[in-house]
Amino acid sequence: MNPIVEKLTGMNVLTDQVIAMDLLNAAKSGVRNYAFAITESGTPEIKETLMRHLEEALDLHEQISNYLTKKGWYHAHEPNEQLILNLKNINTALNLPG
Structure with a gap:
């Protein structure tokens, strides 16, 4: 959309909001997927690696929130x-x- 039209309609803010909410939903999905993978991991080493990634995903979710x-x-x-x-x-x- 044209930046001038976005500004006039207020869509520039809504577009930023939609993008940020999509990012939050993706972060939530990542947290859920890591948690699931941890429960399915076969070795302590894999579980430890996934736990580190889960902590990073939780931190990202918090920042976005x-x-x-x-x-x-x-x-x-x-x-x-x-x-x-x-x-x-x-x-x-x-x-x-x-």
């Missing part, structure tokens, strides 16, 4: 606020021209 929270785009501890934000984003998406 903190970023989103600071921006006001994620309310993990306030479900009602998150629901309001989600509904607002849905309405914005439904009202896009095109």
Whole structure:
């Protein structure tokens, strides 16, 4: 989308928010996959390696969550606020021209 149109419609912020939320979801998936792999690992060495990767994935998830929270785009501890934000984003998406 044209940067001028993004700025006029407010889509530049929404685009950043969508990208950051996608990154958060990918980080959550990584955490889940490492945890699953740990339970299936065959040797202590593999388990130890996967545990290190899991810790890094958890740290990344925390950083992304903190970023989103600071921006006001994620309310993990306030479900009602998150629901309001989600509904607002849905309405914005439904009202896009095109």
